[in-house]
Amino acid sequence: MYVAVKGGEAAIRNAHKLLADRRRGDRSVPALRLDQIVEQLALGVDRVMAEGSLYDTELAALAITQARGDMIEAVFLVRAFRTTLPRFGYTCAADTAEMLVERRISATYKDLPGGQLLGPTFDYTHRLLEPELAAGIEPENAETRETSDEAMPRVTDILANEDLIESDGDVAQDKPVADISREPLEFPLQRDARLQALARGDEGFLLALAYSTQRGYARSHPFVGEIRIGEVDLELEVPELPFPVPLGRIRVTECQMVNQFKGSAKAPPQFTRGYGLVFGQSERKAMAMSLCDRALRATELGEDVVAAAQDEEFVISHSDNVQATGFVEHLKLPHYVDFQAELDLVRRMRAEAEARANDSEHWEAAE
Amino acid sequence: MHWKAGENALRQANMAVLARASAEQLSALWAKAGLDAEHEMVRGPETGLVTVRGRIGGGGSPFNVGEATVTRATVRLATGAVGHAYALGRDKEKSRISAVIDALWQDETLRPKLTERILTPLARDLENADAAKCSETAATRVDFFTMVRGEDE
Numbered sequence: 001m002y003v004a005v006k007g008g009e010a011a012i013r014n015a016h017k018l019l020a021d022r023r024r025g026d027r028s029v030p031a032l033r034l035d036q037i038v039e040q041l042a043l044g045v046d047r048v049m050a051e052g053s054l055y056d057t058e059l060a061a062l063a064i065t066q067a068r069g070d071m072i073e074a075v076f077l078v079r080a081f082r083t084t085l086p087r088f089g090y091t092c093a094a095d096t097a098e099m100l101v102e103r104r105i106s107a108t109y110k111d112l113p114g115g116q117l118l119g120p121t122f123d124y125t126h127r128l129l130e131p132e133l134a135a136g137i138e139p140e141n142a143e144t145r146e147t148s149d150e151a152m153p154r155v156t157d158i159l160a161n162e163d164l165i166e167s168d169g170d171v172a173q174d175k176p177v178a179d180i181s182r183e184p185l186e187f188p189l190q191r192d193a194r195l196q197a198l199a200r201g202d203e204g205f206l207l208a209l210a211y212s213t214q215r216g217y218a219r220s221h222p223f224v225g226e227i228r229i230g231e232v233d234l235e236l237e238v239p240e241l242p243f244p245v246p247l248g249r250i251r252v253t254e255c256q257m258v259n260q261f262k263g264s265a266k267a268p269p270q271f272t273r274g275y276g277l278v279f280g281q282s283e284r285k286a287m288a289m290s291l292c293d294r295a296l297r298a299t300e301l302g303e304d305v306v307a308a309a310q311d312e313e314f315v316i317s318h319s320d321n322v323q324a325t326g327f328v329e330h331l332k333l334p335h336y337v338d339f340q341a342e343l344d345l346v347r348r349m350r351a352e353a354e355a356r357a358n359d360s361e362h363w364e365a366a367e
Numbered sequence: 368m369h370w371k372a373g374e375n376a377l378r379q380a381n382m383a384v385l386a387r388a389s390a391e392q393l394s395a396l397w398a399k400a401g402l403d404a405e406h407e408m409v410r411g412p413e414t415g416l417v418t419v420r421g422r423i424g425g426g427g428s429p430f431n432v433g434e435a436t437v438t439r440a441t442v443r444l445a446t447g448a449v450g451h452a453y454a455l456g457r458d459k460e461k462s463r464i465s466a467v468i469d470a471l472w473q474d475e476t477l478r479p480k481l482t483e484r485i486l487t488p489l490a491r492d493l494e495n496a497d498a499a500k501c502s503e504t505a506a507t508r509v510d511f512f513t514m515v516r517g518e519d520e
Contacts, residue, residue, distance in 0.1 A: 055435035168424030192430035246383035
């Protein structure tokens with residue numbers, strides 16, 4: 001017999017009211033505005049946009065506030081909001097070579113066309129807490145310098161001239177571009193589907209896997225060919241206009257990881273590549289993504305699959321933190337009936353085990 | 368409507384400026400320009416999603432990176448001219464004004480006014496903002512130099 005049990009409405013209502021109160025916190029402290037979050041917690045906003053897979057700074061800021069700063073909860077809120085909107089189409093592919101660059105570095109070439117531009121980076125800071133920030137002291141304006149019109153080609157395009165590095169990745173042209181938000185995942189995946197999953201994958205998970213490849217689990221001898229951060233133009237083909245309509249710009253981070261490759265039956269010794277492209281200024285995520293992308297190409301490149309980071313089904317099935325948190329966190333919801341059933345089962349098993357033990361004691365006593 | 372060669376490129380450039388313009392600035396310029404015309408909404412303004420595409424390795428096959436909010440509007444003027452607007456974000460008023468500007472721009476006699484009062488000021492501010500950002504980035508460019516180690520002395 002199954003008896004549905006209801007209850008808890010008042011408790012839930014009051015808990016949500018309490019949540020709203022605690023979220024607001026001490027009323028004598030001014031409430032945060034969304035523009036403050038967008039401007040001053042920009043990298044947190046970027047992370048929520050990347051993993052929420054929705055570029056909209058104000059919505060991400062709202063989600064962060066609503067989630068009381070719980071980033072995965074904020075990502076969840078953004079994902080849920082996404083499903084309420086109609087879809088207008090797919091943009092033309094953004095051209096990162098035409099980026100309005102805010103940061104661009106290469107660890108493989110010192111002198112490269114366009115130069116090394118550090119931009120607003122944490123690199124080379126001393127990681128000492130700055131009491132001036134707590135005191136609310138306004139920083140000086142940024143320095144400026146005359147700009148050059150020098151082009152800033154992607155480093156991989158420079159290397160490609162020597163044919164010592166594989167070309168940009170191509171997947172079979174006879175199939176449409178994979179879209180994991182429309183089609184269920186079916187393994188094995190093509191690289192386009194993998195990259196889409198990695199682009200919205202959990203930064204911490206991808207970082208840990210990327211780290212594991214560096215520590216020897218699927219070692220791939222990586223170099224940062226280039227990281228660039230900046231704004232790219234988006235355009236959309238629409239039936240009502242005879243040209244792609246400009247939509248404006250979004251900020252992205254691109255990482256070109258260059259990896260040693262000793263060659264295989266199919267390919268000569270050359271550098272291979274892993275690619276990362278992430279919404280916002282998300283350098284760590286873009287690097288982790290490119291390392292994971294490269295590791296996941298093991299089969300394609302004829303390498304032995306020996307480590308977790310190379311296992312496509314393992315990596316992609318567990319990279320989404322909304323799915324992961326949903327399944328882990330559902331455990332706290334009432335499982336009273338399941339548990340009663342298991343409790344009953346364990347009692348019976350225990351009784352049987354004890355009965356068996358008693359039997360064997362009888363036997364031993366008899367002997 | 369038939370477009371002369373180059374017209375499309377101009378219209379596209381205008382739409383690029385309108386898409387990137389700040390809603391506040393556009394509203395302010397629009398209110399001051401005194402060019403508002405009676406129009407009916409054919410579609411929207413409505414907010415939806417576009418799926419953003421990149422390319423594997425930067426130049427290879429396309430793949431989907433994620434989605435972005437976009438707001439669009441289509442208006443029809445009393446003259447019959449139809450204007451469209453698309454822009455990232457969720458600002459419906461910006462979208463409506465942009466669509467009216469696109470419709471008005473199809474009347475060649477209005478172009479000088481639209482350009483002078485709205486499009487040029489917007490474009491100039493966007494260019495200035497880009498230039499300022501570029502010069503700040505340029506100040507972080509690394510100038511490598513070689514240390515003289517003194518062992519030849």
